[in-house]
Each structure stands twice: as C-alpha cells, then as structure tokens.
Amino acid sequence: DTGVSQDPRHKITKRGQNVTFRCDPISEHNRLYWYRQTLGQGPEFLTYFQNEAQLEKSRLLSDRFSAERPKGSFSTLEIQRTEQGDSAMYLCASSPTTGELFFGEGSRLTVL
C-alpha cells in the first residue's frame, strides 16, 4: 500500500496523559499536513511541514501540542496533558507540489 498511513487508528486515554500519533506520508510527497476533525465539521488545520521544516502552525495548536518530521519522512504529533476537548479525529495528509491532499485514515482520540 503506497497511501498515507496513520497509527494508531484509535486511542483512548485518560485526561492528563500524553499521546503520540504517527503519520507515514506517500514517500515522494514533500508536504505534510496535520488536521483535526470533530463530528459534523470540516478538517481544521493544525500544522504544515515542507520536508523536515515545520513552516506553519495554527493558533489552534496550543503549547501542549508538538509535531516533528525528522529527516522529512514520517511525522509525529504529540499532545501533552490531554484534555477532554482534545477528543477528535487527527488527520494527516501529504501532498506533491500540485496541492492535492492525500489523507490517511486518521487517528481517533478519545479523552476520558
């Protein structure tokens, strides 16, 4: 499978715990995006990488959120001290220079 893969697909955690999500983009894509989606809403932008450089971050991304993309390959999104409001689907997408986004299946987070 040469699509975007995300892991884990589902995560249930207790409030205050840290969680980390991984995204493996399509290998030839240099652009990688993280979005968050809640029920009945469109994907909301969180952060953007071009190769290994994190170029943009949304104001939605509080200091509890951090993302990395070492060596411009896979990316991780970590949420520290999770809150119930963090419960959402976290979507990763990669893109060639044309701008069309290829999404992974998402990582669904439930914070109890």
Add this chain to the structure above:
Amino acid sequence: GQSLEQPSEVTAVEGAIVQINCTYQTSGFYGLSWYQQHDGGAPTFLSYNALDGLEETGRFSSFLSRSDSYGYLLLQELQMKDSASYFCAVPTPLGGSYIPTFGRGTSLIVHP
C-alpha cells in the same frame, strides 16, 4: 480572513442529479477543491478548479465562477454509495505558505 459556506445537508433520490454549492471569501484566490468523505473514512480528493468553467470527471463535475466567488459540485446519476460528506476547500495564505482550508461540509443523503 477567509470563510467558506456550503449547505449542511442535501437529500436526493437514486438516479437524480444534485448540486452542492460553495461560496468563499479569501484574501487572494488560488483554486477551489472538492473532497468526499464517507462516514468513518478519510477525505478523498475529487476535483480542483483554478479557472472559471466546468470540469467534468465521470459522473462528477465541478464549476467555478471567480467573479462570483462561487463554485459547485454536480453529481449525476446518483448512486447509494454517493451518500457521504462533501467539502469544498481553498488555499489560504498563512505566513509564507498556502494552506488548504475546508468548509464545514455538506452531508449528501441518497434515498432509493
């Protein structure tokens, strides 16, 4: 700033034609995209319009009028499997990048 408006829900019968509208406000315009998302699935790219007019891809067509800041997705010969959420998206300037920004989505319900 930027905003996208689309209807929250559209219903139609199998075999019919349905149009999903999207109006946008952006500072600069670099194209309108459409994505489909089935329940529990990832958004998948459908079409992209950078210039005015109609783009046809099989049963799906997408239209853009830049002067009206308006576009639509046209689905013909509706099938039950077309029941899904449909999102319009525009690249939005953020810092030195253009980040795809999504509308809230239109839920299409196809009845037999």
